[in-house]
Amino acid sequence: MTSTVSTAGTAGPAGTAGPAGATSSKSEQAYAAVKASILSGEYSPGYRLVLAKIAEELGFSVVPVREAIRRLEAENLVVFERNVGATVAGIDPTEYLYTMQTLGIVEGAATALSAPLISAADIARARAVNELMRECLANFDPVRFTSLNRDFHSVLFEHCPNPHILDLVHRGWNRLQALRSSTFSYVPGRARQSVEEHESLLRLLEAGAPADDVERAARAHRAATLDAYLAHRAPSP
Amino acid sequence: MTSTVSTAGTAGPAGTAGPAGATSSKSEQAYAAVKASILSGEYSPGYRLVLAKIAEELGFSVVPVREAIRRLEAENLVVFERNVGATVAGIDPTEYLYTMQTLGIVEGAATALSAPLISAADIARARAVNELMRECLANFDPVRFTSLNRDFHSVLFEHCPNPHILDLVHRGWNRLQALRSSTFSYVPGRARQSVEEHESLLRLLEAGAPADDVERAARAHRAATLDAYLAHRAPSP
DNA sequence: GAGTATGAAATCGTATACGATACAAAACTG
DNA sequence: CAGTTTTGTATCGTATACGATTTCATACTC
The missing domain is CATH 1.20.120.530 (GntR ligand-binding domain-like)
Structure with missing residues (x-):
């Protein structure tokens, strides 16, 4: 495993694709980071999630961050309002x-x-x-x-x-x-x-x-x- | 009446469903269009969803199309593979x-x-x-x-x-x-x-x-x- | 000839840029 | 002074651009 890819190795490419092995995309990382912050309570309900701000904090551009947040929206962890922004899902x-x-x-x-x-x-x-x-x-x-x-x-x-x-x-x-x-x-x-x-x-x-x-x-x-x-x-x- | 599609099932973000004719965003439109094509059978299981191609068909850029497809992925209607592309979810x-x-x-x-x-x-x-x-x-x-x-x-x-x-x-x-x-x-x-x-x-x-x-x-x-x-x-x- | 390097084409992932929208504060009018 | 209009700013939505990765076909070596 440790052997880096380098040139095409004979090692069977068979299904490796290790879920953990492959470095995750930035949108994945952003997703994980924001989700963790929400679940840990660092971002409490009502907290305003500003794309540019989060992007800056993570050192990414806004695109992957946006994707991450929409994904969290699909899990009902954040609420997204068109042309307004996203907030951490609140109590109701x-x-x-x-x-x-x-x-x-x-x-x-x-x-x-x-x-x-x-x-x-x-x-x-x-x-x-x-x-x-x-x-x-x-x-x-x-x-x-x-x-x-x-x-x-x-x-x-x-x-x-x-x-x-x-x-x-x-x-x-x-x-x-x-x-x-x-x-x-x-x-x-x-x-x-x-x-x-x-x-x-x-x-x-x-x-x-x-x-x-x-x-x-x-x-x-x-x-x-x-x-x-x-x-x-x-x-x- | 023929259409069984039922627009429900994960309505728009923030449960908008705004009947007030608020023109939907392009990513919304792309989402609806691709979803309809999948449900109608126009895109059958295994069909390869190429971002650029769909974007061209709809007259949008790839960004909203990508967002739409990832949303469909969250609903398990498409399968996304990193750096490879999306396909309509298949039978298994x-x-x-x-x-x-x-x-x-x-x-x-x-x-x-x-x-x-x-x-x-x-x-x-x-x-x-x-x-x-x-x-x-x-x-x-x-x-x-x-x-x-x-x-x-x-x-x-x-x-x-x-x-x-x-x-x-x-x-x-x-x-x-x-x-x-x-x-x-x-x-x-x-x-x-x-x-x-x-x-x-x-x-x-x-x-x-x-x-x-x-x-x-x-x-x-x-x-x-x-x-x-x-x-x-x-x-x- | 089987299997392996090499290269080109297709497609995705992300960055950057700019127009569009919404909210708030300031200016204006009666 | 109340209400309305205007302006300004923050933020989002989308387009375009380019580097990264995969895939497939081709050329090469043994």
């Missing part, structure tokens, strides 16, 4: 509802499809994460709690054999992460209940429950979070 | 499986969410379409059958109040349409069975069945099509 209760509902559906399916492929080691791993979440409850650490929450669920759906579904799940999680929905949807009593539901889910998986049951449970888990948020916020018109 | 049994499975999930959910909003008139409309499909069976008209099939299901999920889910459903259908999966998945006995399942679905809706039942039925309907295809093709390794 309705959108939150849509996103949570959609994620509940695709994540439920992904988890159900993963279920038969989850090993005892996976479950142990997830349980360990869940215990750390329990600690966060005591320490009042919602940021870490949210991060661990994603880790927990990742273990449950990561074996999903259908990449399309998996992609949708990741998009949903990314969107929530970009919205920084942690502080937003961190309803007092809910977090504790969530941890308990996680444990139930794990027991269901350990018992080799039918896919249908797993799906229902996973979906209900998310619906409960959504409902808690809605109830928490409903009183005020 | 595995991809077909992934797509059908995913569509089954999101369409099932969309239909279930629509159910309470479907009127008697909607059902009558759907039933009329289904009768036309029955005629196609006699006339051996798989192309029209497939087109009507989309119309039928559109009636059932179009009231879905969650636009994210609706968008995913449209994407799935578009992808199948681009793949021209009709000829591909038109398994002899299956079409007739499909029409009967449609009738069952309508009766379920008329009876005001619980959302869960509707969802299960809609999903099973699609799974049955997929299974028929798999069984039809399975014998040969």
Whole structure:
């Protein structure tokens, strides 16, 4: 591998095209950079993404940056307005509802499809994460709690054999992460209940429950979070 | 009326869809034009999309065309290869499986969410379409059958109040349409069975069945099509 | 003659340039 | 002084240009 290309090598060009090996294009890099900034929170919701500015920061021209941003738009991480500009997708209760509902559906399916492929080691791993979440409850650490929450669920759906579904799940999680929905949807009593539901889910998986049951449970888990948020916020018109 | 294209499915950026006649940007136009060509079958799977050529045809420069194509790539309607070019997404049994499975999930959910909003008139409309499909069976008209099939299901999920889910459903259908999966998945006995399942679905809706039942039925309907295809093709390794 | 270097053509990726649009502030008018 | 017009600036949208990469055909070596 290390051997540089140099002259045409006899080495079979067969399918190398290593996804990682090939230096990524600038639009790829820009995409990765901006996405990372959004997910990390450096660019918070509402942040104005000025093409020229980002291009300058990265040392690229605006063209690849524009492409990157439109790609992020397709993932609903930024909002683009014609002749005005792009901003990091912001919080909106309705959108939150849509996103949570959609994620509940695709994540439920992904988890159900993963279920038969989850090993005892996976479950142990997830349980360990869940215990750390329990600690966060005591320490009042919602940021870490949210991060661990994603880790927990990742273990449950990561074996999903259908990449399309998996992609949708990741998009949903990314969107929530970009919205920084942690502080937003961190309803007092809910977090504790969530941890308990996680444990139930794990027991269901350990018992080799039918896919249908797993799906229902996973979906209900998310619906409960959504409902808690809605109830928490409903009183005020 | 002939056009089944349904402009939905990933509407313009920022959900504009501005009917106010705001002239769309060239990249919008290019997007719409190329998308239409793919869905209509003018550009079949495997067709090579050369930027300069399309740009010339439309009278634009390559930049907006490139943007349009990358957007279509995000919808899985075209495949882009670095430094090589774009081609219309082709048929691949595995991809077909992934797509059908995913569509089954999101369409099932969309239909279930629509159910309470479907009127008697909607059902009558759907039933009329289904009768036309029955005629196609006699006339051996798989192309029209497939087109009507989309119309039928559109009636059932179009009231879905969650636009994210609706968008995913449209994407799935578009992808199948681009793949021209009709000829591909038109398994002899299956079409007739499909029409009967449609009738069952309508009766379920008329009876005001619980959302869960509707969802299960809609999903099973699609799974049955997929299974028929798999069984039809399975014998040969 | 099989397989490998070499070169030319096609196409993409990105930079730069400029016109178009939108928003805001200043100037004007009654 | 309120409302309207004008002007200015920031930013986007698209065209054009050129270097980079791939691909294919050709010539070459053993």
